[in-house]
Amino acid sequence: MISLFELSTRRYDDEIKLVIKAMTELEAKCNVGNGYKLGSPFNRAGWTFFDLEISMELSHMIETSGMLEGALGYRIGEQLKNFIGHHLESYGSQVRVKQKEYD
Numbered sequence: 001m002i003s004l005f006e007l008s009t010r011r012y013d014d015e016i017k018l019v020i021k022a023m024t025e026l027e028a029k030c031n032v033g034n035g036y037k038l039g040s041p042f043n044r045a046g047w048t049f050f051d052l053e054i055s056m057e058l059s060h061m062i063e064t065s066g067m068l069e070g071a072l073g074y075r076i077g078e079q080l081k082n083f084i085g086h087h088l089e090s091y092g093s094q095v096r097v098k099q100k101e102y103d
Helices: 012-030 056-064 076-089
Strands: 003-009 036-038 042-044 047-054 096-099
Touching: 003 012, 003 076, 012 036, 012 047, 012 056, 012 076, 047 056, 047 076, 056 076, 076 096
Parallel strands: none
Antiparallel strands: 003 047, 003 096, 036 047, 042 047
């Protein structure tokens, strides 16, 4: 299953550049092409929201490479959400990350 996250920010134009850089470098580190996809942004109450989809291949590489070691959470989904949040933060991003469930 593809992992889906909702990112939110008040500074979309600045944050999107950081998110793209962080995710592109994560793809390179994991040696995975087309490992993520960003959804179209939408605004609500002064915030901009957009989705981040992570492919099964990239998710699997993150899980099996030991990158999740130290990530908080009881389930893999929670650990992956926390890992993505910390990874984006390490590139200077201040987006909020929320795990989304498929309908």
